[in-house]
Amino acid sequence: xxxxxxxxxxxxxxxxxxxxxxxxxxxxxxxxxxxxxxxxxxxxxxxxxxxxxxxxxxxxxxxxxxxxxxxxxxxxxxxxxxxxxxxxxxxxxxxxxxxxxxxxxxxxxxxxxxxxxxxxxxxxxxxxxxxxxxxxxxxxxxxxxxxxxxxxxxxxxxxxxxxxxxxxxxxxxxxxxxxxxxxxxxxxxxxxxxxxxxxxxxxxxxxxxxxxxxxxxxxxxxxxxxxxxxxxxxxxxxxxxxxxxxxxxxxxxxxxxxxxxxxxxxxxxxxxxxxxxxxxxxxxxxxxxxxxxxxxxxxxxxxxxxxxxxxxxxxxxxxxxxxxxxxxxxxxxxx
Amino acid sequence: xxxxxxxxxxxxxxxxxxxxxxxxxxxxxxxxxxxxxxxxxxxxxxxxxxxxxxxxxxxxxxxxxxxxxxxxxxxxxxxxxxxxxxxxxxxxxxxxxxxxxxxxxxxxxxxxxxxxxxxxxxxxxxxxxxxxxxxxxxxxxxxxxxxxxxxxxxxxxxxxxxxxxxxxxxxxxxxxxxxxxxxxxxxxxxxxxxxxxxxxxxxxxxxxxxxxxxxxxxxxxxxxxxxxxxxxxxxxxxxxxxxxxxxxxxxxxxxxxxxxxxxxxxxxxxxxxxxxxxxxxxxxxxxxxxx
Numbered sequence: 001x002x003x004x005x006x007x008x009x010x011x012x013x014x015x016x017x018x019x020x021x022x023x024x025x026x027x028x029x030x031x032x033x034x035x036x037x038x039x040x041x042x043x044x045x046x047x048x049x050x051x052x053x054x055x056x057x058x059x060x061x062x063x064x065x066x067x068x069x070x071x072x073x074x075x076x077x078x079x080x081x082x083x084x085x086x087x088x089x090x091x092x093x094x095x096x097x098x099x100x101x102x103x104x105x106x107x108x109x110x111x112x113x114x115x116x117x118x119x120x121x122x123x124x125x126x127x128x129x130x131x132x133x134x135x136x137x138x139x140x141x142x143x144x145x146x147x148x149x150x151x152x153x154x155x156x157x158x159x160x161x162x163x164x165x166x167x168x169x170x171x172x173x174x175x176x177x178x179x180x181x182x183x184x185x186x187x188x189x190x191x192x193x194x195x196x197x198x199x200x201x202x203x204x205x206x207x208x209x210x211x212x213x214x215x216x217x218x219x220x221x222x223x224x225x226x227x228x229x230x231x232x233x234x235x236x237x238x239x240x241x242x243x244x245x246x247x248x249x250x251x252x253x254x255x256x257x258x259x260x261x262x263x264x265x266x267x268x269x270x271x272x273x274x275x276x277x278x279x280x281x282x283x284x285x286x287x288x289x290x291x292x293x294x295x296x297x298x299x300x301x302x303x304x305x306x307x308x309x310x311x312x313x314x315x316x317x318x319x320x321x322x323x324x325x326x327x328x329x330x331x332x333x334x335x
Numbered sequence: 336x337x338x339x340x341x342x343x344x345x346x347x348x349x350x351x352x353x354x355x356x357x358x359x360x361x362x363x364x365x366x367x368x369x370x371x372x373x374x375x376x377x378x379x380x381x382x383x384x385x386x387x388x389x390x391x392x393x394x395x396x397x398x399x400x401x402x403x404x405x406x407x408x409x410x411x412x413x414x415x416x417x418x419x420x421x422x423x424x425x426x427x428x429x430x431x432x433x434x435x436x437x438x439x440x441x442x443x444x445x446x447x448x449x450x451x452x453x454x455x456x457x458x459x460x461x462x463x464x465x466x467x468x469x470x471x472x473x474x475x476x477x478x479x480x481x482x483x484x485x486x487x488x489x490x491x492x493x494x495x496x497x498x499x500x501x502x503x504x505x506x507x508x509x510x511x512x513x514x515x516x517x518x519x520x521x522x523x524x525x526x527x528x529x530x531x532x533x534x535x536x537x538x539x540x541x542x543x544x545x546x547x548x549x550x551x552x553x554x555x556x557x558x559x560x561x562x563x564x565x566x567x568x569x570x571x572x573x574x575x576x577x578x579x580x581x582x583x584x585x586x587x588x589x590x591x592x593x594x595x596x597x598x599x600x601x602x603x604x605x606x607x608x609x610x611x612x613x614x615x616x617x618x619x620x621x622x623x624x625x626x
Binding site: 006007008012015019022049053060061072073074077081083095100188191196275281284 | 353443455527
């Protein structure tokens with residue numbers, strides 16, 4: 001055949017590089033980009049761009065459906081390899097902990113303040129109401145969470161709950177329980193339900209504050225305030241902060257949905273959702289730290305002074321972390 | 336042709352950072368559910384792997400059920416929380432279930448799939464999957480002491496969350512909306528031979544006039560391509576039928592057998608249509624009229 005179609009000639013000329021890219025993408029899909037040889041990694045972007053340009057040309061000049069579909073799929077696969085998650089998992093985690101998370105917390109400080117305000121308002125309400133009528137404790141604190149503690153418990157048994165006995169399986173059990181306990185669920189639910197307009201998030205934060213306030217009132221009425229806070233704060237500083245962070249994330253989502261600003265609702269939600277997710281995933285990490293403190297430290301150390309010292313240390317640590325970490329790079333970007 | 340039309344409806348275009356739009360096919364809901372079930376099964380297996388030695392240990396040391404319960408809670412929590420984000424980060428948007436069903440998470444705006452997006456889309460699973468399931472099986476733990484009506488409303492609300500993917504064309508769940516991600520079919524296509532190139536070398540190649548070729552358009556050309564490429568029983572009869580139809584339509588008289596005739600007609604038609612396309616006169620189908 002002397003006269004060949006332009007599109008056939010185009011294909012004959014480029015087919016070799018398509019096949020080469022296909023082989024590379026195959027290998028990368030099966031064993032990861034890291035498994036490719038150095039010169040293959042260097043070839044990849046050039047071949048990828050070549051495939052994209054082939055695709056554009058093929059769309060313009062070729063009516064061979066198979067070729068166009070093949071190039072669509074080849075370009076898409078190569079795109080996923082070239083533009084997939086860009087970094088290594090370890091790098092991503094380091095970048096997250098050192099830069100993204102503290103930066104997101106600083107950027108969303110007003111939401112954080114609002115979430116904290118809701119929790120504090122709940123706590124104040126719970127405290128005031130339970131102090132004026134101890135029976136209200138039952139209205140605020142669920143059966144499972146109270147674990148038998150209540151206005152009818154003796155002062156001695158309330159005190160005993162603050163100094164749990166030391167025991168090896170106890171560590172693991174408490175740690176595990178803490179992870180799945182009330183606060184973690186509240187935190188994740190507060191974030192997830194932000195999608196429902198933020199109202200459930202606010203309610204959850206407030207209700208969680210009520211529980212805290214009710215306990216504070218109960219122990220206060222027995223003159224155990226100092227010891228309660230010594231028990232609560234070493235892990236509570238971290239844990240409550242984490243819950244507030246999740247709540248702030250939920251509020252961000254709610255705001256994006258109800259007041260989308262200039263963007264379309266869904267677009268606003270997806271932009272702000274990513275910022276909010278940074279808060280929530282960081283909060284999960286903080287809940288881990290809190291779980292470790294609660295499971296191990298609290299059972300080993302019974303001295304009130306030491307407990308307060310640790311609580312203060314954690315408060316200082318988080319403050320320094322959130323105000324300081326990753327600042328240099330933000331400044332460089334601004335300049 | 337219904338198959339082609341259906342996939343076209345599920346195609347979405349992403350614009351790569353290089354500015355070239357490429358097409359993906361949105362993953363169907365059934366495949367998503369299949370991948371999820373597979374992943375849940377793997378999580379269950381993981382928990383079992385942790386628990387079996389623990390149960391053995393507890394039985395040997397008489398440590399009691401506490402240890403087992405604690406281990407189970409810990410394993411479930413860790414696996415449930417980190418299984419999805421870990422794999423989607425490490426395997427570039429795929430979990431073992433998604434890989435098996437050839438699905439993939441991509442950034443809906445065409446950028447790279449970022450770590451926050453992966454985390455965001457997996458953080459909402461609690462509210463999307465667990466809460467509706469718990470509400471369905473035993474409402475008591477989700478909304479204690481709520482009156483019947485309120486409970487029903489809450490259940491409907493939670494179900495709307497969980498079933499959201501069924502209500503939008505892109506099969507987005509809440510997590511996808513938050514993260515701006517899209518779950519697509521892993522693209523795969525095979526480069527087949529060029530039908531126009533595989534022409535017999537003999538001189539008896541049928542030739543066609545422009546008038547004969549202008550009867551058909553791009554749509555018909557690509558249907559013909561599909562007919563020629565298909566490898567199914569009864570292909571010969573289908574080719575004969577198509578060839579007879581075309582001969583009648585364009586009034587072509589000649590001795591050639593069906594397949595060589597169709598290949599020659601395909602090549603000639605493609606040449607004609609591609610030439611017109613280059614001159615900016617695309618002919619979409621046989622009903623097309625030049626202005």
